[in-house]
Amino acid sequence: MSLTKKLALAVAVFAAPVLGAATASAEGERYVLVSHAPDSDSWWNTIKNGIALAGEQMGVEVEYRNPPTGDLADMARIIDQAAASGPNGIITTLADYDVLSGPIKAAVDSGVDVIIINSGTPEQARDLGALMYVGQPEYDAGYAAGLRAKGDGVGSFLCVNHYISSPSSTERCQGFADGLGVELGNQMIDAGQDPAEIKNRVMAYLNSNPDTDAVLTLGPTSADPTLQALDENGMAGDIYFGTFDLGANIVEGIKAGTINWGIDQQPFLQAYLPVIVMTNYHRYGVLPGNNINSGPGFVTADALEMVEKYAGEYR
Amino acid sequence: MSDTAAAPASDERIKQTSALRKALIRPELGGICGTVIVFVLFAIFAGDSGMFNSQGILNWSVVSAQFMIIAVGACLLMIAGEFDLSVGSMIGFAGMMIAIFTITLGWPVWQAIIVTFALCLAIGALNGIIVVRTGLPSFIVTLAFLFILRGFTIYLPQLIERKTIIGGIDKAAEGDWLAALFGGKVLSGLFTWLGDAGIIAVFERGNRAGQPVVDGIPMLIIWALVLVAFGHFVLTRTKFGNWIFAAGGDAQAARYVGVPVNRVKILMFMFTAFCACVFATCQVMEFGSAGADRGLLKEFEAIIAVVIGGALLTGGYGSVIGAALGALIFGVVQQGLFFANVESSLFRVFLGVILLFAVVLNTYIRRMITGER
Numbered sequence: 148m149s150l151t152k153k154l155a156l157a158v159a160v161f162a163a164p165v166l167g168a169a170t171a172s173a174e175g176e177r178y179v180l181v182s183h184a185p186d187s188d189s190w191w192n193t194i195k196n197g198i199a200l201a202g203e204q205m206g207v208e209v210e211y212r213n214p215p216t217g218d219l220a221d222m223a224r225i226i227d228q229a230a231a232s233g234p235n236g237i238i239t240t241l242a243d244y245d246v247l248s249g250p251i252k253a254a255v256d257s258g259v260d261v262i263i264i265n266s267g268t269p270e271q272a273r274d275l276g277a278l279m280y281v282g283q284p285e286y287d288a289g290y291a292a293g294l295r296a297k298g299d300g301v302g303s304f305l306c307v308n309h310y311i312s313s314p315s316s317t318e319r320c321q322g323f324a325d326g327l328g329v330e331l332g333n334q335m336i337d338a339g340q341d342p343a344e345i346k347n348r349v350m351a352y353l354n355s356n357p358d359t360d361a362v363l364t365l366g367p368t369s370a371d372p373t374l375q376a377l378d379e380n381g382m383a384g385d386i387y388f389g390t391f392d393l394g395a396n397i398v399e400g401i402k403a404g405t406i407n408w409g410i411d412q413q414p415f416l417q418a419y420l421p422v423i424v425m426t427n428y429h430r431y432g433v434l435p436g437n438n439i440n441s442g443p444g445f446v447t448a449d450a451l452e453m454v455e456k457y458a459g460e461y462r
Numbered sequence: 463m464s465d466t467a468a469a470p471a472s473d474e475r476i477k478q479t480s481a482l483r484k485a486l487i488r489p490e491l492g493g494i495c496g497t498v499i500v501f502v503l504f505a506i507f508a509g510d511s512g513m514f515n516s517q518g519i520l521n522w523s524v525v526s527a528q529f530m531i532i533a534v535g536a537c538l539l540m541i542a543g544e545f546d547l548s549v550g551s552m553i554g555f556a557g558m559m560i561a562i563f564t565i566t567l568g569w570p571v572w573q574a575i576i577v578t579f580a581l582c583l584a585i586g587a588l589n590g591i592i593v594v595r596t597g598l599p600s601f602i603v604t605l606a607f608l609f610i611l612r613g614f615t616i617y618l619p620q621l622i623e624r625k626t627i628i629g630g631i632d633k634a635a636e637g638d639w640l641a642a643l644f645g646g647k648v649l650s651g652l653f654t655w656l657g658d659a660g661i662i663a664v665f666e667r668g669n670r671a672g673q674p675v676v677d678g679i680p681m682l683i684i685w686a687l688v689l690v691a692f693g694h695f696v697l698t699r700t701k702f703g704n705w706i707f708a709a710g711g712d713a714q715a716a717r718y719v720g721v722p723v724n725r726v727k728i729l730m731f732m733f734t735a736f737c738a739c740v741f742a743t744c745q746v747m748e749f750g751s752a753g754a755d756r757g758l759l760k761e762f763e764a765i766i767a768v769v770i771g772g773a774l775l776t777g778g779y780g781s782v783i784g785a786a787l788g789a790l791i792f793g794v795v796q797q798g799l800f801f802a803n804v805e806s807s808l809f810r811v812f813l814g815v816i817l818l819f820a821v822v823l824n825t826y827i828r829r830m831i832t833g834e835r
Contacts, residue, residue, distance in 0.1 A: 255667075
């Protein structure tokens with residue numbers, strides 16, 4: 148089978164440089180960060196940059212892994228895989244306790260140190276035997292935002308949910324509704340991930356509910372199309388607009404006065420700090436005695452300069 | 463390559479082929495070559511990364527087994543000349559049904575599983591009936607069901623439980639006879655012994671210290687092997703298997719010789735739904751929860767595995783063993799790239815390259831077998 152031989156050779160030739168380059172590892176500890184985000188979610192770029200920077204500064208090897216479609220069952224396998232490859236530590240999100248607790252516990256028990264970031268709760272992190280929790284409790288952040296909006300006179304809102312299948316998204320909307328002191332009811336829409344669809348769904352909702360006081364979006368994925376929708380139906384600057392997370396367009400919106408505030412949970416810290424903490428723990432045996440809250444921080448029109456400079460990269 | 467020195471007693475009308483060629487030139491050949499290449503490559507590049515210790519082997523075996531389960535159904539359906547794009551949504555839907563029956567309605571788990579299977583088979587049959595009755599391409603019909611089922615999977619739990627992930631099924635399933643058939647593990651005694659003997663890794667700390675990290679073979683893998691064996695037997699050793707080939711090869715010609723083409727196709731749609739339901743049940747029992755986003759894009763993963771395994775998109779040609787090997791290649795590459803430390807976004811590049819190579823190789827092999835040009 149000369150063709151097979153040729154084929155094997157071609158595959159080998161093609162794969163060798165890629166694999167070869169990838170296996171050239173740094174001398175030092177190795178940490179794997181596992182997220183629950185699908186490839187399409189731009190917000191996680193900051194996380195990638197955060198671990199890369201920390202890895203560079205500490206002289207350790209860092210890797211980023213995620214389930215391509217955002218399927219949490221796939222994520223569980225990735226955590227198993229990461230543990231099997233014998234790293235010094237795993238940094239992982241806890242998007243769903245039921246699905247991920249088994250693999251994370253197994254990783255901890257097989258001698259890998261784990262830090263939980265971004266989602267889940269500090270209590271869950273403790274139950275799993277993780278070293279610490281670095282993140283912004285979702286419900287609390289939503290609640291704080293709701294209180295703030297209530298103070299600004301908001302009574303009804305639209306929650307544009309672009310990742311409705313993850314429980315943390317619903318907690319944000321629910322927290323906001325509780326902070327306002329209103330029922331969530333059908334004020335949350337399943338917007339999907341596609342920008343054009345999000346835009347049209349927001350416009351449709353606001354057309355049929357013109358008395359809506361406020362819009363809450365859950366990240367750049369839903370905020371950017373929502374901005375366009377408001378521009379098109381003329382509500383921009385008039386309707387109260389708050390959003391989770393930051394991105395280049397969101398910063399522009401805050402500057403223009405279209406968006407009242409953005410809640411920054413500072414993902415950079417969620418990626419950067421665990422690497423620093425773990426490295427020091429493995430090198431010198433020191434560990435902070437508490438969890439780290441990376442957010443919420445409200446970003447308003449004042450003091451935007453740094454945020455703007457690093458939006459989408461480190462912010 | 464053919465043997466021209468014919469024995470005097472042989473029939474000159476029959477083409478002579480050497481035994482080696484007969485053994486080698488089969489639909490699975492592409493899959494076999496690919497499997498060997500993939501394992502050799504990863505043995506070289508990721509041999510010492512933990513990919514081939516007990517945890518690593520279990521990891522890519524489980525992922526491959528998942529692909530295998532849905533690939534068997536997709537393979538037989540594709541040979542029968544049809545497509546099913548609703549597999550992924552069916553996985554999410556079936557899992558969610560089990561969760562709703564168990565948690566919301568408080569049924570015993572075995573009852574929930576049986577009713578869910580019945581429901582999935584009914585939806586599969588409906589898919590098939592619509593396709594054969596209307597004569598629409600199955601691509602379109604099942605695309606509709608991709609959205610219909612996914613929509614219900616997101617809507618129902620929100621309506622009933624006000625959330626998109628329903629958990630707590632593992633507690634409900636404890637001691638359930640049927641749940642163990644999907645979520646249990648076999649051979650745990652052997653693994654305990656291997657752990658005690660120091661052959662495989664054991665937990666270093668926690669309340670499971672001293673127990674093996676891999677404490678048995680999940681039923682998921684057993685299901686995959688059983689389905690592959692069943693599918694291969696039906697396809698190559700039974701009359702019905704010939705009907706499947708005939709229905710996909712040339713439906714009209716098959717009808718003329720008395721093959722019940724419509725029944726074959728509907729049954730294949732039902733079998734595909736059955737496989738998706740097995741996948742979903744194993745997943746729900748393993749993780750103890752059902753989520754609205756489970757199974758996204760799994761239909762394409764199944765189709766990719768089947769195509770790598772040498773089946774023809776237009777039907778009438780393929781092999782279950784090939785599809786199983788395709789699933790193995792897919793799983794090993796997907797997890798192996800993590801072990802080999804490759805930037806994970808490159809995974810798709812590799813997948814595309816493998817797919818292209820496989821299709822070219824398979825086309826070449828198929829021409830050798832069937833003599834088409």
